[in-house]
Amino acid sequence: MTAYPTNHDIAEVFSAIADLMEILDEDRFRVQAYRRAGDVIRHLPAPLATYRARGELEQIPGVGKAIAEKIGELLDTGELPYYNRLREKVPPGVRELLRVPGIGPRTAGRLYRELGITSLAELKVAAEAGRLAALKGFGAKTIDSILQGISAAERQERRMLLAHAIDSAEALINALRAAVPALSQAAYAGSLRRGRPTVGDLDILAAADDAPAVVRAFTMLPLVARVESAGDEKASILLHNGMQADLIAVPPGMWGSALQHFTGSKAHNIHFRELALAQGLSFSEHGFRRADGTLLTCATEEEVYAAIGLPWIPPELREDEGEFEAARAGTLPCLVELSDIRADLHLHSTWSDGRADIRTMAEAARTRGYSHIAITDHSAYMGMTHGLDAERLRAQRQEIAALNAEYAARGIPFRILHGVEVDITPEGNLALPDDVLAELDIVVASAHIQLRQSPEAATERLIRAVRNPHVDIIGHPVGRMLGSRDGAPVDIDALAYAAAEHRVLLEVNSGPHRLDLDGAAVRRALASGAVITINSDAHHPDNLAWMRFGVVTARRGWAGAAQVANTWSDEALQEWLSRR
DNA sequence: GCCGTTTTCGGCCCGACTGTTTTCAGTCG
Incomplete structure (x- = not known):
């Protein structure tokens, strides 16, 4: 474990404890308690160290006295004797058997106890050598499905990005509609409908009077590579693109209960x-x-x-x-909608690493019905070969002024704000001098390098940027990249307090790999009084459509339109920024 | 191990599908 055990590290320990206890057939409610603690911790908006410092560990749902103590041990020592004792009873490799579809804790436990299998590789050898048939209850079909499951587990199927999952789900639904004209309703459900940043499999719900016929048609779609299981109302299949999809088909009168159930x-x-x-x-x-x-x-x-x-x-x-x-x-929030969005305040152009010129980006924004945008190309900084310095920023300013004059002359109510995405150095300084920043309409400040800092350093870095009087937005605050790197361990509460005090907006970056801040952090930030802005960070006109993923993310953070600065009019935004 | 509009003790969601079974346990979502 690293010097600073992350929430993810600690969540993983509790998930592992739950798995090992389950393999040992311990009390299922205790198993459930550890599993829930792991899940909750994995999605916390702030580092566990912050909760502990404030004495708030036991206020986390699912964390009581015992688990709070274990969190403390992990934070202090990176070790947990209780966990180590479990690992002595069950070799850690046994746990990876659970990744094989069809193998649960009971089966994994038997494979270990009765055949001494302690890893996926050993399971494969045993299955191919025919040793599994010696186990009571293991027929040919079970062994065959385990062999298939092993190769699935070996493929390391990763969770897919929300954006890719939506594309696949919509293609699947369209194919099903075409195959079953009698379909009365069809929709995706599951974590996809809840807008989670990544999705494990696709959950499709369909309603028709003859539900079994829908299931049969689903399993015969050309998109389907393999049918895992199929009954009268449910089927599970593997698509050619490697994604797994589940279908539930119900009569129209049960649509509501099925949709609720399948959405989770x-x-x-x-x-x-x-x-x-x-x-x-x-x-x-x-x-x-x-x-x-x-x-x-x-x-x-x-x-x-x-x-x-x-x-x-x-x-x-x-x-x-x-x-x-x-x-x-009666206090559910009235959540922000995509149709509330009137601006995109973080866009790139060919002046730095964008793929389209400013006019093209502006026209794409107008097509979406926006009233204003900010062009925020990169500042010159380490690793940014086409970043802008003071001189090029002044030249860019003239181009933007000319475009704005043209819109005004044509009577088009649309304005381009001249901005920059300025780098925040690891110490919290900015890559452009204050007098240059002062000439801009809007300043996005973002950290791009050296994101592996301590919680204190990472938080102080951003707060120093917040205190700069020219900074208006903190871009992609934690800097995570889904599937490749965790974000910096930023104390969201502290950042949000500072942002609220200095009237700096915190970004929800809509890039499919980012979605940063995430929903939990948004909720925390709003509770601390911060205001957010949802931006696409588009480098190409097509990327402006990413806004929908940012909106879903903000909704997961309970955000209403009033708390999202790019739902405001240009005038309202100017007034808010000018009162700093 | 957690938790409280029934509870500080005694509960803890629900059902489809599969394989190997003569009635069900295990897995999954």
Whole structure:
């Protein structure tokens, strides 16, 4: 473990504990407790060290006295004796057997105890040598499916980006609609509908009077490479592009309950069903089962939530992180919508590393109905070969002024703000002098290099930038790249307090690899009084469409339109910035 | 191990699908 155990590191320990306990067949509710703690910690907006410093560890849902103590041990020593004792009972390699689809904790435990298998490689050898057949209950089909599962696990199937998942899901739905004209409704659900930054598999829901026929048609689509399982209402398939997709088909009258069930999250559904049970209703994807055995079906999600006395909850909020309490109290937020967006305040052009000139980018923005944009090319700094210095910024200013004059002359209500994306050095200085920044309409300050800093250094770096009187936006604040690097361990609360005090906007960068800030951080930042801006960071006119991913991310952070500066008019933005 | 509009003790969501079974356990979402 690194010098600063990240939330991710610690979450991984608790997930591993849950897996090992489950393999050892320990109490399933204790297993569940560790698993939940791992999941919650993995998505926390601030470093665990920050929670502990404030004595707030036990306020984290799913973290009680015992787990809080273990977090403390991990933060202080990077070690956890309890975890080490488990690893002595079950070699860590046994855990990787769980990655094989179809192998769960019971099977993994038996493979270890009865055959001494302690890794994927050993499992493969044993399966190919026919040694698995010696186990009671292991028939030819089971062994065959394990062999297939091993190759799937070996392919290291990664979670896919939200943007790619949406493309595939929409293609799949279109294909299904074409194959089944009688389809009354079809939609994607799951983590994709909740807008998570990455998605493990596609969950497709379809409604038709003859549901089994829809399942059959689904499994026969040309996009399908292999059928994993198929019944009367569900099927699981592998697409040629490597993605896995699940379908649920229901009669139209059950659309609401099925959509709710299949959208999740798991934690949200468990909480929902507990609330239903408290009212004498047992809920499943088929509807509500009353105490007398009768079934209450729901054609819409609104009916599902209404049945237990709640308003409809937007999918982006369904993580069991307070949405039920807010729904009951009538305080659910009115979330920002893509149609609220009037500006994009972080765009590049061929003046630095963009692929289109300023006019092209501006016209793309006008096509989207925006009223203003900011052109924010890179400052000259280490590694940025085409970055702008003071002289080129002045030349760029003239080009933008000419374009604005042209729009005004043609009576077009559209304005281009002249900005820059200036680098924040590791110490928190800016790569351009103050007098140059003072000439610009708007300044985005971003860190691009040396992101592996201590929590203190990473936070101080950004806060120093916030305190610069010319900085208006902190771009992609933590600097994560999905699938390749974690973000800097920034204390979001501290950053947001400073941003609120100095009237600096925190960015939700909509780039499919970034989505930074993420939803949890947005929520935390808004709670601290900060205002955000959702920007595409487009380097090509097509990239302006990324805005939808940023909006979904902000919605996951409970953001309303008023808290998003690029939903404001140009005049309102100017007034807000000028009052710094 | 966590948690509280039934509870500080006694609960902890629900059902489809599969394979190998004569009635069900394991896995998955």
